[in-house]
Amino acid sequence: MDSFDVLVIGGGPAGYVAAIRAAQLGFKTACVDAFERGGKASLGGTCLNVGCIPSKAMLDSSEKYEVMQHDFADHGINVQGASIDLGKMLGRKAGVVDKLTGGVAYLFKKNKITSFFGLGKLVRQDGDGWIVDAAGTEVRAKHVIVATGSSPRELPLAPFGGHVVENSGALEFTQVPQKLGVIGAGVIGVELGSVWRRLGAQVTVLEALPGFLMATDDAVAKEALKQFQKQGLEFHFGVNISKVEQTDSGVSVTYTKKDKEVTAQFDKLIVSIGRVPHTAGLGAENVGLALDERGFVKVDGHYRTNLEGIYAIGDVIGGAMLAHKAEEEGVALAEMLAGQAGHVNYDVIPWVIYTSPEIAWAGLTEKGAREQGLMVKTGQFPFSANGRALGHGDPRGFVKVVADAGTDKLLGVHMVGPNVSELIGEVVAIMEFGGSSEDLARTVHAHPTLSEVVKEAALAADKRALHM
Incomplete structure (x- = not known):
């Protein structure tokens, strides 16, 4: 042996x-x-x-x-x-x-x-x-x-098989569905929905929770939802799904929203309700x-x-x-x-959603910090005022910094915009060492780069952003 x-x-x-x-x-x-x-x-x-x-x-x-x-x-x-x-x-x-x-x-x-x-x-x-x-x-x-x-996780009403798929099946469609349903507006749901929307599908996302991306900062979630809706993704929140029926050609989903029953027809249905x-x-x-x-x-x-x-x-x-x-x-x-x-250090684990615009965050949200009884200050800076973002042609979104009002310690940073999956790294490094918004603001950032938005957001926490 x-x-x-x-x-x-x-x-x-x-x-x-x-x-x-x-x-x-x-x-x-x-x-x-x-x-x-x-x-x-x-x-x-x-x-x-x-x-x-x-x-x-x-x-x-x-x-x-x-x-x-x-x-x-x-x-x-x-x-x-x-x-x-x-x-x-x-x-x-x-x-x-x-x-x-x-x-x-x-x-x-x-x-x-x-x-x-x-x-x-x-x-x-x-x-x-x-x-x-x-x-x-x-x-x-x-x-x-x-x-x-x-x-x-399977939805009891819609076990995987046929036209109902989970993440792996959603990456193997041999043709672009004309109408695609997605149950679950989390990371997997919005990423896979985005893929097929870009390739020509009409995408409808059904979510049981009352709001969008409730784990991230409210301002980021609001901006991301606005951008996704502008792209053509259709979202319905607070829904209760009562029936899912498969046919030879697709899937029928019946759900209730605000006491109104709706039945939607899809060619394919992605179920992404957790693991x-x-x-x-x-x-x-x-x-x-x-x-x-x-x-x-x-x-x-x-x-x-x-x-x-x-x-x-x-x-x-x-x-x-x-x-x-x-x-x-x-x-x-x-x-x-x-x-x-x-x-x-579980307090500074970065989260990323690789949509367009990307979404990334680490640490506490402003709401979460206040719920813990902390006095906070925030700073926010838009990509629309950044030279690299404008030159790249993608000035959507912003960076938001949440810091302790007394000690200036960084509590959380939340981003929506171009390449923020890469920008979150420097924030995590500073937070790992217990750094402050001042540390972030005093760090020299190359010009012109998207990372300057992070610096400016940190400066804005003390109301001294230079380019806004």
Whole structure:
């Protein structure tokens, strides 16, 4: 029987990063993963295979088509007869995924990580270690890391299949739907809705909550919604779905909004109402691994479960279901196992929505800070006053800074606009070190760059923006 210092169950962002870092730290490491794409084993989990990476590839392709149709003329570039080759677009997406998943396989080989392709299942305790069924082969491990991720949540009225799809199915349409329904106005819903709207679909988004992107700052959510509606996305909030029926040609959705019943017809329906922990087949019941009432693996502040030597990280423990959060947990846990001080600061985890305009934020909203009893000051600066944004032809949106009124400590920064997925990084770095809005304002930013909007928003927190 093979024996390992560390065995990771799950090869997504949490699992493969934990395995790589553990191997770097000198542990004899293995990873067992059951993810398949196109009938073949593929490391990288949901994120690399059917989530973060392919969706961003499609967002980029569809954005180029959108810009060519509507924005090139402003630059004096005339294009006629533009069309899409959806098959080639999907092929490009698959190529990007192949490069990255292949890269993970290469990193496993480089770091001498043993891979088992198939289900990983906890079997029994063995002295100070654990026996795990790794794709049909029993192995022993001193430390077992559960990183099995999450799965799309099904709507009971609309189980996946046929014309009803989740995120992976929504990335594989072989033709652009004429009418596309999306249930759920969260990150996945608006990103995938944006892809197919740009390619020609009429998109309707149905959301049970009363408002849009309620986790971000109110001002950002309001601006983003205005921009999406301007693009042609149709939103309905506070809806209660009562019936979903599939036919040979599409899907019928009946919902109630403000006591009025409406029935809408769609060619395809994307259901994006969140994700649930993936623990099916893990063997938790075999060893007594504790799960909470929602099925998440219970852990303490050091990712330890109720069983000595078994740990859990990533989506399967709940919290923010973000690949970068999962990766950092993988690094932190591997370092803890090596006796180092691994740590993740959950207060400054960045969130990004890769639409156009992009949305990004970290830390507290103004409302959230006030609800905690904090006295705050805010600063806001628009991209419409920024030279690079104007030259680029995309002056939509703004940056908003939220700081403590007494100490000036940065509490949160919220952005909607061009390339804010990249701009949020410097804010997170400053917040990680407990920095202030003054630190952000005094940092020299290259001119002309979009990042100057971040600086100006920080200056505006003290009512001294220079260009507004």
